[in-house]
Amino acid sequence: MIGDARTRILDAAEQLFAGGGYEATPTALIARLAEVPKGLVFHYFPRKIDVLVALVDERTLVEEGREVDAVPGDPAGTLSRLARGLPLRASPAMRRILFREADTHRSVKERLGRLNSELIRRARFALELALPGARGDAARLEVAAATFAAVLLYQENLCQLTGHQIDPDAVARLIAHSLS
Amino acid sequence: MIGDARTRILDAAEQLFAGGGYEATPTALIARLAEVPKGLVFHYFPRKIDVLVALVDERTLVEEGREVDAVPGDPAGTLSRLARGLPLRASPAMRRILFREADTHRSVKERLGRLNSELIRRARFALELALPGARGDAARLEVAAATFAAVLLYQENLCQLTGHQIDPDAVARLIAHSLS
Amino acid sequence: MIGDARTRILDAAEQLFAGGGYEATPTALIARLAEVPKGLVFHYFPRKIDVLVALVDERTLVEEGREVDAVPGDPAGTLSRLARGLPLRASPAMRRILFREADTHRSVKERLGRLNSELIRRARFALELALPGARGDAARLEVAAATFAAVLLYQENLCQLTGHQIDPDAVARLIAHSLS
Amino acid sequence: MIGDARTRILDAAEQLFAGGGYEATPTALIARLAEVPKGLVFHYFPRKIDVLVALVDERTLVEEGREVDAVPGDPAGTLSRLARGLPLRASPAMRRILFREADTHRSVKERLGRLNSELIRRARFALELALPGARGDAARLEVAAATFAAVLLYQENLCQLTGHQIDPDAVARLIAHSLS
């Protein structure tokens, strides 16, 4: 038993929600895995949905506004560096939950939406810095940024369906080449 | 009451699964909406999951191997025409179900995976035909095809999260430009 | 498919009732095993219980009043010969049903009761013939007969609980020795 | 309302299982008779079969290894005393359940099997003590013991079929006479 009761409850819920989904996970099972009495779950989280909301609130962080590591004249490398990691601080389990339970509660969808927006914002900003001469062609940059964001989210989520992987670096080069 | 009982059950399930999700939809509600007695649902579909499987089997069709409408020398237009419609014959509700319930049953994930594969295959084939000089090697075509597929699936599914729309035609031009 | 529909239904029911018990056997399963449509079961047997009653009526026969193969002066051999077989014409499955479902319907209990009575009657009659001199001691003969009957029914039914077998011939000798 | 909830549930189940049988008794009826909410039955007994198992575990006791009240030289009296009561601490209802539901669950059959074994063991031991001269070989004692056990179990169970009663004392005398 590691950590206090509340932490153990969230640990257990994170694991179970990622594995079987929110709806299919009984609170009693969360309590058992957390090794706390059933009543204590409801002491900390009056409704079951509050467990999910707390997980998303406390264990996912969309990093907004951070500096982009852009190199002027090297859009491909700049995008590649962007692809090194989503601006999302969350465990693999929490990432799974974020995509899987987007329909379950408004707050989850909102968080995922923020991730989406931030991704596009960063890609756009990175391209603006990497291609200083292209400032005028805002529409093309926007499309390129959205495309890159779509590929990254696809990688995070849909690619598990067929096991089809996309190499983000190659996409970065493709987009960079198109904008040059 | 339109159609026979089995059809009405599937109609009701399609509507309810798309709206509230499979898990959150009681079979009793399906029966009520379909205006059939509860037992009849289980007469046709012994398990609840069989309703979902039947919906996916009978009401979604991934069009495989159809001819691609490619114009040599016009990769942008060729991709744009590809984007006019996913190779997926399914109602909006069924499309929603396909993406939402991919974790619920193997057969749903499989169908969605087939759609993914087919999308990539088509995009690759279209680009091969549109760029007869095989300009750019196979690997670049593959990346371009996967990128385009990712964007189309993103449009179908993830874009609802932020309401962020991507114009497929613009992406088509972006990719075409990159390969030229 | 052997035999007509009604026969096949009874065949299937005999097998299933013996295996899982009457209550745990759905009529639909009987129909499936018999390879007849479900409605046909109720055509021949309006109530489910009628299948059981028909089985007991038609497929068990307590042989009443048959001659006893008695040898005067040899009560042990006479009882042994009695033990060669219960006065019951029935398949092993029907025997199982007879004991197992005695509580299910009056007619089954009655049939089993008739078997019990007939067993005792035979044993008493056999002993009377085998021990002509003992006619006067009716009470002792009665006890001996009932004891032998009890052992035979125990063999047919309860012995399966511990796998404990009793050798009827040895019991026959025991009883014969006691009466001599 | 007497006793705590769990006890009342077992009380109700004991009564109902003895009356109508395990299969024919709905859990809802158990709850109603016990005057507890239906859900509480499953709080204490996750599966319906657990109620039966608990009854057998907690409310039947096969008394093993107790001293046998044997009088050397008086095998008839010794057996008679054995017949005063089965080595089974259980209410009449539980006795009924034990015999009736032997096919329902392994644990019931096992308990009944233990009773059977213990009965034979006692009868054999009693006869060994009552006949110190070891008159008659071991095999004969074994047969006599098994026969007596069969009669006692017959009395407990099968005799209800025809209402045919056997006087255990008379059987004791019969067997004793045979061994002398």
Added chain:
DNA sequence: CATGAATGAGTGTTCATTCAT
């Protein structure tokens, strides 16, 4: 006569939530 769709009350079971202690 034969059929299988139709029926609906009932079954075991689940589970979020409450609450007395």
Added chain:
DNA sequence: CATGAATGAACACTCATTCAT
């Protein structure tokens, strides 16, 4: 604050039986 017994509505699913064709 902590606990686990208590609650009851809801759930998926069963099944004997009916009946129109």
